[in-house]
Amino acid sequence: MPVTTLVSYSVQRVEVMDVEGEVDASLMPELSSERIAALYEVMVLTRVFDERMLKLQRQGRLGTFARVAGQEGAHVGAAFALRDEDWMVPAFREAGAFLLRGMKMEHFLQYWGGDERGNVFPEGVRMLPASIPVGTHMLHAAGLGWAMKKKGERSAVLTVFGEGATSEGDFSEAMNFAAVYQCPVVFFCQNNQWAISVPYHKQSQACTVAQKALGYGMPGTQVDGNDVFAVYRAVSEALENARNGSGPALIEAHTYRVTDHTTADDARRYREDAEVEEWRERDPIERLGRYMKKNGLLDDAGETAVHEEAVGKVAEAVAVFEAMEPPPAEELFAHVFAEITPPLAEQRDRLLRRLEGGE
Amino acid sequence: MARLNMVEAIDQALRQEMDRDDTVIVLGEDVGKDGGVFRVTDGLYERFGEDRVMDTPLAESGIVGFAIGMAIGGFKPVAEIQFSGFVYPAYDQILSHAARFRTRSRGQRTVPMVVRMPYGGGIRALEHHSESMEAVFAHIPGLKVVIPSDPYEAKGLLTAAIRDPDPVVFFEPARVYRAIKMEVPEEQYTLPIGEARVVREGTDLTLIAWGAHVRTIKEAAERLAGDKRCDVEVIDVRTISPFDAATVVASVKKTGRAIIVHEAPQSGGFGAEISAQIMERAVLHLEAPVKRIAGFDTIPPLSKLEDLYQPSVDLVVDEVIATMEF
């Protein structure tokens, strides 16, 4: 009665580009110069937008929001691998992916400014709104994936979440459902190592998030999340496998939250500045910029131009946002059901009469 | 006497009860080094260490389910849910387990546990941060539901909740957290769970609320008195489960009129239960229909429309006058 090893697994980490912008040519994903330039532009736009949002928030023109600066390599890189026919099911720290998928910046501002009319994507964009409840939306991705497969579409679903989210029970259920029904889903974890004040080692005793895939019978890979090429490569492959019927995969982008958790947080209460500084040096945008400069895709003038163009686009969006009228009272009731119910209609009418001074 | 806001009063209640009883454990997301996202547990981690002030993984069902086990194992967990909007993964643990162990085991296994959480609107928050869903907890047999309205109340009621032998859900009105300061005794005290409080005596009409809207109705009553319109009695329900019908009914028998104010959606809200109790026990004393002023049966809107959703002092004043003129 011998003891036999039934399974043994290993978990791989993929790095394509180092901090200096040097790449391993054998791992470099297929990306034309134009696509690389486009990727860079979105990442810069995301950064500029994020910084502008912070200013607007400090001026009281936006509510609390989660910054993305420093994580552009991860979520922009992942969303860049999507095709129009794919779906994205986001959490709330993926502003760059929202822009990439076609959400207008002014609508993004409108939503985070407290007006849910901004929570709408252009017609045809396959994306769900942000999910504020942590770790519960990945099940929707699994179900959506099943629906795509059932309809015979060659499309996949990318769902994004933080490492904290992997502690929620729904994460396990989503992974299990996706695997059991072999749904075309890529689970993309932005492991930025902090869930508000809780560091990864207090969140989980698993050395990697990637290995959590193994218990559900799907592959799991870690990539350097500040290396946009590694992210793009891993996510493209996983999406393509999913579209081809090979089932789900988990990708952990190992990155870092260099900002406060949200505009309501003060990270100095619970972590050391030195750690943050160390990660700032691995900035994903600067890293891509170095690669582009080394390969003749960008020079100093071009760098400035990309930045200025982003500043201009953001300024235009902010101007549109600031000119927006506040929502009318009817909006409160407008989309609770497909058709307003009699009790709601009564409540609405009473409110409107009161606002007109009639009651 | 020190003047404290509600955050400080709750923090103090926790600290003093942890000093007094070393089986009391605080657990939740970010309650440790960070002191909680509202700073309610500020300083506890430094004082009691990470064994008694536990930063948990991000899992509400985990927090409450784990706390149930701790309670059965002889500890008194005080679990924090970061916002009441995120308690629902734990709803199963609360409803199917915490509230039932005593009954199922005929008293052999009990769950002396507190689940605290900020709730309610008026803070210009994100989605899921403004809900007021206390009624879906009050509907659970075997569970106590406590809602303080000010710092003094919060300290006394929380201390009582921790000492209570049964599971208590403790809703903290986020809007009140830092809105008012008042004198709170340094020494420990408890306030009774299951007794409503007459905040202001009056003869013409009874206004009833809990949490943040006790302030709304108090202001309305003062304005009406100042304008010499009428003399309103104000009741803070304090604990919606168990609900103290006797205090409310006695008041309505005296005044003959009642309005219940809550920000939770009107249909199926706890105001309906109060109204039913009044009808059953005091209908012949009524001079006018019992009225509810409540949130709409909609998802609470984001900040731009939030003021329309929340019952206001103006609205309460108008409705009182309408009821007086009925």
Ligand SMILES: Cc1ncc(C[n+]2csc(CCOP(=O)(O)OP(=O)(O)O)c2C)c(N)n1
């Ligand atoms: C179910 C739920 N519980 C708690 C919260 C409060 N909360 C918001 S973000 C957050 C931490 C999330 O950490 P992680 O999943 O790692 O994502 P990150 O914020 O780091 O991007 C918490 C606890 C929430 N929004 N939803």
